[in-house]
Amino acid sequence: MRYNMLSCLSFFFLLMITGCKKDDLTPPRDTAPVRAMGDFIRNNYDLSLLAAAMQKTGLLDSLNQPGSFTCFAPDNKGFNEIGINSPADFDAMSPEALRLLVKYHVFNDRKYVSEFPLQMGNKYVTLAGPELYVSVSNSPNATYTPPETRDVFVNGAMIYPAPKRNVALSNGVIHVIRKPLNFKPVTIQEYLQADTSLSIFVTVMKRCKLWDGLKEKGPFTVFVPDNEVFRKYNISPDSATRLDPEKYQTIAFNIYPLALKPKRIFSTDWVQVSGTYGPISSMINVGNFAIKPAYEYNWYNNTENTYINMMDAIQGGFSNNGPSTIYYRKGFAVGTDQLTSNGLVHRIDDLLLDPATLRK
Incomplete structure (x- = not known):
């Protein structure tokens, strides 16, 4: 009887852990992930500020559509360093500016790191309209670096190494970046x-x-x-x-x-x-x-x-x-x-x- 009770308690405890667990940034690439990009961002602690910004603009649900998409995702630390510490901080931005901010981090098409050409300033048209610039290089002073581990920067923002790059999803891929991208539609x-x-x-x-x-x-x-x-x-x-x-x-x-x-x-x-x-x-x-x-x-x-x-x-x-x-x-x-x-x-x-x- 005691054994059965302990077994039931252990099973119940495991159910609680499973129910509370949030997605990790490292779904396996060699499988076919069923989670779409919008849901993945929504359920990730490290991307909660990005999720809040996307939710305010309606983009988050759009990223559950078939796609495909590539998203350069600033983590919470990156937002903190530009003075955004909670979802309420986005209220200081106009709806137009916030919409530009989040849509500028996404473009149509699925691009893994190995698919970005080994050169500076590769251009990609974002969902916001303006282009962003992806620069890829070998590691400093190295004659060759394997494609998946090359140094990649987007508008000067570093793409973190694995496991925070090439996050494979059912309708695209996420690369976590060091800081939010900053574009102003003015001269x-x-x-x-x-x-x-x-x-x-x-x-x-x-x-x-x-x-x-x-x-x-x-x-x-x-x-x-x-x-x-x-x-x-x-x-x-x-x-x-x-x-x-x-x-x-x-x-x-x-x-x-x-x-x-x-x-x-x-x-x-x-x-x-x-x-x-x-x-x-x-x-x-x-x-x-x-x-x-x-x-x-x-x-x-x-x-x-x-x-x-x-x-x-x-x-x-x-x-x-x-x-x-x-x-x-x-x-x-x-x-x-x-x-x-x-x-x-x-x-x-x-x-x-x-x-x-x-x-x-």
């Missing part, structure tokens, strides 16, 4: 103009006759210091309006939009192109200087090391015309890879070059 000029904390940069661009170029087709990449940074160098809103660019070497200010040369450079691109310690010739060269973005992910403790080094492209080594190392404003998740209709904005916490050292 770089409109983006900068709308943010009053960037007003000094806007004035400097106008004084240097670079402003009008930022509304053209591009694509352009712009490194943007905010007003607080300029004030550290004694450049105020008033003094910026009186700035005489003829008193400075051209590079002093045209380095920020990379001299308006058409380039779309995500924060992680140059790491993929050149490896961690690439030569100066593989960096972003502007005049006699070179910008070297660095990105390192520590898998042991799940931390990132991200920064920009300013290099002397002629003499080699670090630049002597300002800070040698610059960081992204409010961290990597917030400061980098803000994609617009005609390029990219990276928010930085220092000037690339000290104008005082470049006076004629």
Whole structure:
């Protein structure tokens, strides 16, 4: 009798565990999963904020349709780092902006990591309309990396390695990414103009006759210091309006939009192109200087090391015309890879070059 009672209790306990268990991020690829994408996202603790955003916009149920779909899914940690900690935080966004956000992470077709070409900037049209960019490379300093384990970044956001990539579902595949993708349907000029904390940069661009170029087709990449940074160098809103660019070497200010040369450079691109310690010739060269973005992910403790080094492209080594190392404003998740209709904005916490050292 005691044995039968224990057996019944054990069976009941197992039923409770099974009933409460949420989906794992690792359904087997060699089977035919029956779970559709919308239901999988809804039932995953690590994707609960993405699920909430999709639920608010009606996309979650749409992802249960036959498909197929590829979804780049930011986990909760990625949302937390841009200031979204609960579903209520999405209420601060307009319905249109939230709809754009979630639909921009999905495109039609099922693409596993091995199916993305081994090259930079593969384009895929999202459900939102605008394209996203998938870059694939071998591991740094490696001549060959197996396709399933290659380094893959989407708009500068890392796709985590297995088991968080190639999550096979009945109507598509999910790849979990490091941070939410950031797309604004405006030009770089409109983006900068709308943010009053960037007003000094806007004035400097106008004084240097670079402003009008930022509304053209591009694509352009712009490194943007905010007003607080300029004030550290004694450049105020008033003094910026009186700035005489003829008193400075051209590079002093045209380095920020990379001299308006058409380039779309995500924060992680140059790491993929050149490896961690690439030569100066593989960096972003502007005049006699070179910008070297660095990105390192520590898998042991799940931390990132991200920064920009300013290099002397002629003499080699670090630049002597300002800070040698610059960081992204409010961290990597917030400061980098803000994609617009005609390029990219990276928010930085220092000037690339000290104008005082470049006076004629």
